[in-house]
Structures are given as structure tokens and as C-alpha cells.
Amino acid sequence: MSRYRVQVRVMPRAALLDPQGQAVEHALHALGFGDVAQVRVGKHLVLEVKAATQEEAVAQARTMCDRLLANPVTEDYELAVEATR
Amino acid sequence: MSRYRVQVRVMPRAALLDPQGQAVEHALHALGFGDVAQVRVGKHLVLEVKAATQEEAVAQARTMCDRLLANPVTEDYELAVEATR
Structure with missing residues (x-):
């Protein structure tokens, strides 16, 4: 078993409103960053997982995303997995 | 003026407790992912910014992080900036 470091990026789906992004955009405009858009x-x-192979680590991470880390209706995710020393 | 897409990753500093990470770690253990650690x-x-050069876009993004997007006491950030078509 080796240790793998998993990086997961979870973003709201492109087609959906992102109220948090809109709030940040308004705040940036209020601070004078008028050219900011599409926030x-x-x-x-x-996170770190133990797995026999990198493929198994990816499969584990994917299952975690599907079951807990991302909302399949409103969010998309991307994974990157690398072995740690 | 060109448009640039800015990607910002804001993470809690390594030396600090991360209660949200601990909550996710416990939830993953409860779901049967016992080998997960260091969440x-x-x-x-x-976000998108308008700037004359890529260097200016990076400088703008850095200022946004310092003033709003990241907490300088508790968080570290990384930036990636690329031109959009």
C-alpha cells in the first residue's frame, strides 16, 4: 500500500447561478476592481489516501466525491492524484 | 486591454487547525473510507479581469487576494493567470 495525495476541485456547474460568486464580484467592484467579471x-x-495503485487511489477519490464531497446535481469536480514519498 | 482568466486557490495555512477539513475527514471515515487522512x-x-498585460493581470489578482479573497493571517493562496480568447 502506498500513500497518494488527492487534490479535488469542486465548482458550481456553469449553467447554475453562483450566489457566493456574485457576492464576491460585488465586493470586488465595491473595492474598486471594476473590470472583474464571471466570478x-x-x-x-x-487529502491523503492509502491504496495499492494510483488507479485504485483515483477510484477511491471518485467514490468519495460522488458520495460526499460534491453535490452531483449542482457541482462538477476534477481530481488529481499523485504518489507521496 | 485583453481578458485574462484568473484561478485562485486559497487554503488554510499548514500550521493551523482546519475544522472543516476535520469534519470532512470524520464524515469520510463514517462512510467507510478509513484510510483517508490529512484532509x-x-x-x-x-474570475475574469481586463488588463493590458499578463503581468498587470497577475498584479491585480494579487491585490484582490490581499484585500479580500484570502485572510493573510490564516490562509495562503496561489494564482494562475491565462489569456482568454
Whole structure:
């Protein structure tokens, strides 16, 4: 069993409103950053898993996203997995 | 003026407790993912800025992080800036 570091990026789906992103956009405009647009806010998670192979680590991470880390209706996710020393 | 897409990753500092990460870790253990450890939860923001050069876009994004997007005491951030078509 090796240790793998998993990076997960969870973002609201492009077709959906993102109220948190809109709030940040308004705040940036209020601070004088008038040229900012299209702000979207998601989550970034970093975690470590033990697995026999990198493929198994990816499969584990995907299951975690489907079951807990991302909302399949409103969010998309991307995974990156790398071995740790 | 060109448009640039800015990706910002904001993570809790390594030395600090991350209660949200701990909550996610406990939830993953409860779901049967017993081998998960070191969970940390941060934010990922995507936004568009207008700037004359890529360097100016990076400078703008850095100022936004320092003033609003990241808490300089508790969080670290990383930026990636690319031109959009």
C-alpha cells in the first residue's frame, strides 16, 4: 500500500447561478476592481489516501466525491492524484 | 486591454487547525473510507479581469487576494493567470 495525495476541485456547474460568486464580484467592484467579471467560487480539498495503485487511489477519490464531497446535481469536480514519498 | 482568466486557490495555512477539513475527514471515515487522512478544505475561485498585460493581470489578482479573497493571517493562496480568447 502506498500513500497518494488527492487534490479535488469542486465548482458550481456553469449553467447554475453562483450566489457566493456574485457576492464576491460585488465586493470586488465595491473595492474598486471594476473590470472583474464571471466570478465563481468553489472548494478545493486536499487529502491523503492509502491504496495499492494510483488507479485504485483515483477510484477511491471518485467514490468519495460522488458520495460526499460534491453535490452531483449542482457541482462538477476534477481530481488529481499523485504518489507521496 | 485583453481578458485574462484568473484561478485562485486559497487554503488554510499548514500550521493551523482546519475544522472543516476535520469534519470532512470524520464524515469520510463514517462512510467507510478509513484510510483517508490529512484532509484540508479551502476555496477555489475563478474570475475574469481586463488588463493590458499578463503581468498587470497577475498584479491585480494579487491585490484582490490581499484585500479580500484570502485572510493573510490564516490562509495562503496561489494564482494562475491565462489569456482568454
